[in-house]
Amino acid sequence: MTAETIRAAGPGDLERFLPRSVDGGRTLLGITGPPGAGKSTLARALVDAEPGRRGYVPMDGFHFADQELVRQGLRDRKGAPETFDAYGYADLLARLRGRPAHTIYAPVFERNLEQPLANALPVAPGLVLLITEGNYLLLDAPGWREVHGQLSEVWFVDVDPSVRVQRLIDRHVRFGKSEDAARAWVEQVDEPNARLIDATRAAADRVIDLTDFAVPGAGSPVEHRPMDS
Template sequence: MPRAVAVSPDWHEVADLLPAAGSGRFLIGVTGAPGAGKSTLAAHLATSYGAGHVPMDGFHLADVELERRGLRDRKGAPETFDAWGYAALLARLRAQPDHDVLAPAFERDLEQPLAGAIAVPPDVGLVVTEGNYLLLDSPEWRAVRAQLDAVWHLRLDEDLRRARLLARHVAFGKSPAEAEAWVTRVDEPNAALVTAAADRADVVLDLSAP
């Protein structure tokens, strides 16, 4: 079973989970259901500890490919990501080459991935990657997990998580009704998959404290 850690709003408890400085490149995966706070934690690690941040969302399939596969209405589900490409990039990061490794980002205003948008320099020792599906038990996602030194699963009060998720969809252009429908039809089934895999994490970070 994963170790459980209650985390304060300032995230100071995560310092004890990080490797010692100078111990070589270390890759941390942060997972959790949609709206749990993965991007917020990744940003904290980047700001407070100089971590490189490579989000899984950069490996969204472009809409044109989703249309070709008949998956446009399931955007965000596990099968709508290039998980094998994601695993290959993580392997390059683990190797810590003597040059920048370029990773894709996800542009939320466009709802599309952007190739080569993130550079991870060779002197960055800590790299954090965050995404929903790092612990799924299928070949492509196991290949992703194999490249990570540790995976942290975030747990948040469900009502708060859903409220954050709805607000995010509205902020990026959906009407409240469209946001509610998308969360119910797409996000919540995905959340169930992520939560079911939580026992494969190394650490569960409980963010439900006031």
């Protein structure tokens, strides 16, 4: 069955589609899509609409550190599914879903260092909707299946491929690569990953078209803004 596609001009267009708990517990919404699709911008916009009750927990904190990537011979594939601690991510989501009475600390990925940082993101017990985003939430593979199993719904973000690729190149340049190196990385690493991710679209609960999406106060469509993922 093909997932419903929703064309959103802003976060308000998606409010009525957000999953909600029927028993007062915590709901976890996953947002997935290829690199550069706008996942983090969408996640943050939804959280900002109700910050006291919603939280944002990205997947990228579960990147393996470069030391481990070198040990496994994966440094030149950083960002591929096997370069993440998927089981650790699934375990964190399970803890968050249980909504304990204390704050849980999640890892984040520091782009200036290109390394994960442990215990850098507090998740308060009062948050009732947590939004997590990442490339591989729907991947049918060990570890990633366990991630999917913790999520109430998963939305797949759609955007024009040419816009997405240019956004990736700009991001890599912004964080230190030359333009030639950025284009090579996108071609050799990001785009093979994007094709893998796009193949998971059919497993999504909804497809979100961000072509006309604008963040309140930003004054421009999402595809023209600096993006994280």
